[in-house]
Amino acid sequence: MIPIILALASGLSTAFAQACPDGYALNTGTLPQNQTLDWLACPVEEEPTLECATLLVPIDYNDPDAGLLTLPLVRIPSNSSNAKSIIWNPGGPGVSGITSLIGNGASTVLLAGGDYNVLTFDPRGTGFTIPYQCPTVDSAEGSEVPLDDPIGLNASFVTNTNQGELCGQDEYKLGGELVGTAFVARDVDSIAQALGEDGMIRYWGFSYGTLLGSTIAAMFPEKIDRMILDGNINPTDYYHGTNEESVDNVDAALLNFFETCAEAGPTFCPLADATSTGQELHDAFLQILEQVKSGELILSGTTSSGSTVEVGYKELKSLFFSALRGPRNFPEAAETLAILLQGASGGTSRVLRRDEFDPLAAQNLEYDQALSAITCGDWDDIDGTLDDFEKWLGLYLERSQFGGDQLISILYGCATWRVNAREKYDGLFTGIETNTPILFINGPFDPVTPFTSAQNSSSGFTNSALLQTMGAGHCSTAQPSTCVQLKVASYFQTGQLPDVSEICQPNQAAFSGAIIPSTNSTGPVTNSTEGRGVDDDFSAAVANLVNMFDKRDVEYPAMLLEMKRDVKDILRARQASSATNTLIPATCTPTAGGAQSTGSGSSGSDSGGSGSENGAPQLLSNKHIWSVLTVLCISWLGLSI
Numbered sequence: 001m002i003p004i005i006l007a008l009a010s011g012l013s014t015a016f017a018q019a020c021p022d023g024y025a026l027n028t029g030t031l032p033q034n035q036t037l038d039w040l041a042c043p044v045e046e047e048p049t050l051e052c053a054t055l056l057v058p059i060d061y062n063d064p065d066a067g068l069l070t071l072p073l074v075r076i077p078s079n080s081s082n083a084k085s086i087i088w089n090p091g092g093p094g095v096s097g098i099t100s101l102i103g104n105g106a107s108t109v110l111l112a113g114g115d116y117n118v119l120t121f122d123p124r125g126t127g128f129t130i131p132y133q134c135p136t137v138d139s140a141e142g143s144e145v146p147l148d149d150p151i152g153l154n155a156s157f158v159t160n161t162n163q164g165e166l167c168g169q170d171e172y173k174l175g176g177e178l179v180g181t182a183f184v185a186r187d188v189d190s191i192a193q194a195l196g197e198d199g200m201i202r203y204w205g206f207s208y209g210t211l212l213g214s215t216i217a218a219m220f221p222e223k224i225d226r227m228i229l230d231g232n233i234n235p236t237d238y239y240h241g242t243n244e245e246s247v248d249n250v251d252a253a254l255l256n257f258f259e260t261c262a263e264a265g266p267t268f269c270p271l272a273d274a275t276s277t278g279q280e281l282h283d284a285f286l287q288i289l290e291q292v293k294s295g296e297l298i299l300s301g302t303t304s305s306g307s308t309v310e311v312g313y314k315e316l317k318s319l320f321f322s323a324l325r326g327p328r329n330f331p332e333a334a335e336t337l338a339i340l341l342q343g344a345s346g347g348t349s350r351v352l353r354r355d356e357f358d359p360l361a362a363q364n365l366e367y368d369q370a371l372s373a374i375t376c377g378d379w380d381d382i383d384g385t386l387d388d389f390e391k392w393l394g395l396y397l398e399r400s401q402f403g404g405d406q407l408i409s410i411l412y413g414c415a416t417w418r419v420n421a422r423e424k425y426d427g428l429f430t431g432i433e434t435n436t437p438i439l440f441i442n443g444p445f446d447p448v449t450p451f452t453s454a455q456n457s458s459s460g461f462t463n464s465a466l467l468q469t470m471g472a473g474h475c476s477t478a479q480p481s482t483c484v485q486l487k488v489a490s491y492f493q494t495g496q497l498p499d500v501s502e503i504c505q506p507n508q509a510a511f512s513g514a515i516i517p518s519t520n521s522t523g524p525v526t527n528s529t530e531g532r533g534v535d536d537d538f539s540a541a542v543a544n545l546v547n548m549f550d551k552r553d554v555e556y557p558a559m560l561l562e563m564k565r566d567v568k569d570i571l572r573a574r575q576a577s578s579a580t581n582t583l584i585p586a587t588c589t590p591t592a593g594g595a596q597s598t599g600s601g602s603s604g605s606d607s608g609g610s611g612s613e614n615g616a617p618q619l620l621s622n623k624h625i626w627s628v629l630t631v632l633c634i635s636w637l638g639l640s641i
Helices: 006-010 097-101 105-111 150-167 170-177 181-194 208-219 235-240 250-264 278-294 313-323 327-344 369-378 386-399 404-415 451-459 482-494 536-547 558-579 622-629 631-636
Strands: 024-026 051-058 068-076 084-089 116-121 201-206 224-230 299-302 308-311 439-442 465-468 517-520 523-526 588-590
Touching (some): 051 181, 068 097, 084 097, 084 208, 116 181, 150 369, 150 386, 201 208, 208 235, 224 482, 250 313, 250 404, 299 327, 313 404, 439 482
Parallel strands (some): 201 224, 224 439, 439 465
16 A cells, blocks of 8 residues: 555656646646536436536635646436436535435435536545545553543553554655645535526535535625535634533533433333433433443343454443434433443343444544544644643533543644645634525534534524524434424525514424424424425435435446546556556656556556446546546556555
8 A cells, every 4th residue: 555645756846846747747736717517428227317417616716827627527417307406415524425425315305406407526635536545543541541540641641642653754745735625615616607507506515514514604605505514613613712612512412311311211211211201311321431430340141243343432432422413223222231230230141232332343533644634734734742642632521521521632732733734714604694684593502513503603603593403413314303304495495584583392202202293383293294385205205314424335427437537547657657667657647658557457448548347437537537537647546555
């Protein structure tokens, strides 16, 4: 494996002074004028109506000579004639928009009212758009110890410091500089201009997608025609703070878990009994955590593969924090704890969850390097010390007893990061008047993006509105609500903010799945579709929202996979040239009849070939692909070639 930024060792900043070898010419980075997207059918099994396109954008908006970047785009077309387009972002950062939309596209079009195309792309740092990688350092000794122990805190400081220093080295630094949120916001504007519609931005973002959305709205307020932001990050705290606001909902989310458990009763929640309240179950759980932490209580169980695992303090907290992201995780988290407690009290050994839900493998928010590169590159420089780590932990734990040490990993990673984005949005998020007011959506039980962040975000945008949902989990999709989705569709259709005086209830209760009635200021209503003009397809799309952000293997469009093959051909040519001590700078592009693929075992067409293996047409001419993808080769040097 070759580090992904190796091609940049020649440096974009110095490559222009270098001559290109025979068969190559300098890519000046000149953008074609008045680009328009040429959408071509690229069906996959999950989305038979999928269409693909590509768009050229500057790799560095601050340096017009730095070269070009190709953005891969997909869309699900509406059946409506002259439909406008919504740009959809699933969050992250570090998540491919393309693989997230595939399998959800048709239902997303329906939930937007049916009259919009829905398109997405791989933002910088993800998928095929400069996928950022930096090797992960080994955790320092003591990393398994809780952070409120000096040993665990020092281990975290050492690990994060080593990671920041490694990713700040030259071979990784430039890639990290090119993936910041401000550049992605400019990419979104470039997409909107190339759509050939009216140049206005229509956007739907979740989680980190709300941070991207608020940045787009701050940079291009006059171009916002529709914008919905669901599961909100406070942009001021993100860019200029220490992100401690992010934990404000965690304790409420944990209490809500046990209250819904008590309401469901022992039939649906094995932690419940006939008399205990949710508060009592919650307090008992915190006591169990402390007993596990002190070693007074040892929890272990047997996995379905037959191995015995001990579940410590950090694993148990991680298990429950992950469960809080969505109510469909609640029953298994409750069952796991019940099994562990039964084993600790001498009960019969039982299988501890399915293998994929093994507590030791539960997500514990150790974010990958793409998230670090994007988030930390955006933030103000912090340069934290060990004393700062201790001080910040105290601030986080003051705001959340349960979640403070779960989400602080983001701050710790960014406090030791050494790479800044080439452009950072440094304006204020106050008094921003967008062309059309923004609709914010959030709930009080979101463990990652709290309701206070939505309030603070909304307050910075004139005439915006905040819709509250009482669903648990991260974003309104975690516990779907017809009430929410009807307001979403209405906003996209009319551009008018919906009535947000009604607090939307989720359709079904956690644990039991019972139908929940909702109430508003005018009296009781329900989340049923009766009398609301909602058909079965819309209802099915709402119900499927709970699966929207599942991690799953999906088929990448063959047409866009041609980009991957072409890039690998370039890499083979570069590898062959480096073997003869002829270094080809990253900004040199093959000329017609010039360099050809010399690598063996190519799985794709020869460079300059006429089409894909399955007969799909190419999006761009061969000459064009060579010119625009040369810069993209930096993102594929981590491939085996």
